Amino acid sequence: MLRVEGLHAGYGPLEILHGISLEVPAGSLVALLGANGAGKTTLMRTLMGLLPTRSGRILFADQEIQRAGVERRVRLGLALVPEGRELFPSLSVRENLLMGAFGRRGRAAIESDIERVLAYFPALKARLSLPAASLSGGEGQMLAIGRALMGQPRLLLIDELSQGLAPAIVESVLAVLLRLNRQEGLTMLLVEQNARKALKVANLAYVLQSGSLVLQGRPAELAANPIIQQLYLGGEASAEAPEDAGTGQVSLVSGGPAISNGAEEEGGNG
């Protein structure tokens, strides 16, 4: 569905992403992990076209889109639930949903998709005519996801799903995303601070560090990786001091764009 090859991007003179290569297979739910400032949001924004690609390729549904504008990428079926949600605060919940369907024609289909979103997130039903600014954090995230769904995306990018949400709400939102992925086959790339949760639901995971992918593989294997355990899962510290773990990670940088679990084995050796 999505293939990224040697992607470089950044802000002004600053390069943040140093040659990212990854793949999101159709129908999968891929987790993207990484510490604060690793470049996860930068990657999401570059995929959407909010930030220009400096070099490298983005292939979406077999088309090169790294030079396409945001509008075209949205039309092709990309949607982003941005970090911080970025709702339209003065617009009503319903108007927010309508804007998610901006590029679409056909009133009836749009109305029935609003019903669909409300079926997934019943909490929004009573709020339809209220301004989005009046929503709670959980409702806001539901609206942000619902709004992205209104564009009928083929690939849904989600940046910081659980940011500022109570654990119970994260669970219920995650359950909806799982239903969308497993039952409706919606492909997803999920950025999540809570690595434990993300690894539990994903089919494939990548770890980003300082703008480069340092680990990739199946969630179960990653979860067993001692470095992941220590850095992201809060597992018990190994014999190594944290600084050693940090320098050890640099050696984990995986070479090619291919998805492999070689990195994980290297991790075992390091």
Added chain:
Amino acid sequence: MLALLQILLSGLVTGSLYGLLALGIVLIYRTTGVLNFAYGALAATVTCFLYVLLTGPHLPFWQALLLSLLFALLLGAVVERGFARPLLAAPILTKAIATLALALVLQTVVQALWPQLTSPVHFPTPFEGQALRLGGLYLSLADGLALLTTALLLGLLQLFLQRTRLGIAMRATADSLEAARLMGIPVGLIFLFAWMLASLLAAIAGVLIAARQTVIDVQFMDPVLLLAFIGAVLGGLDRLAGAVVGGLVVGLADNVLALLLAGHSLGTLDLGDPGIRQTLIFAGFVLLLLLRPRGLFGGAALRRV
């Protein structure tokens, strides 16, 4: 009593015109972040264009008006592409100051093209000298048209912004540019459209004001713009309905002050002078801003997201 009603009526007329102008100011500010001090010059430029059509080739009024409104749309588009778009990412103060330069440029061009407008000229309309009588109240036809037109425009604009896809997208863009882009909204076209719409509103307000004053020159909108700006800021600068109410408040204050101060003097100072009135309104406005920095209606920001 009748005198007071009469004053309130003309307050309503001027207030609705200020409101119309304030609306355009807020529209531009909300969608493109430009505090547009050239708004009066835009209005004046189109009105002068209409004057030239009326007095040069002697076109029939309605035909000339139609051409002028088309010219207003074009002018809005040119200003957006040539002036506002390159400044999009600039700090808000830079943009505001740049609009002062734009106003100067517009006035200079008008003066160069049509030097007769450097000094006051008579602005001819079909409504001149006609009036309506409502009970004991007197309403000039130009004033009546101003009331009717602004009410109609405000209603239409409200419908457009609340009910149409494009209107909602305009509000969405004003709310969050980034999110609007994420929705696939063509924000460049939205900016262009906002400037064209605001320019049209400015032109209509300019023509209505010229029709009631019957005398214009290239700078005839300058004093009006100051009061319209005060109305916009009173309304909170970020809400369209607030702008209209803010404009009405300023218009009413202006007329009530005129009634109270007429014929009075302070030593050698004639309090009935319009300059004194403006100074008083401005002082009141500054005082009010000190007490309520977010305008008359600006409550706490509702952002909980």
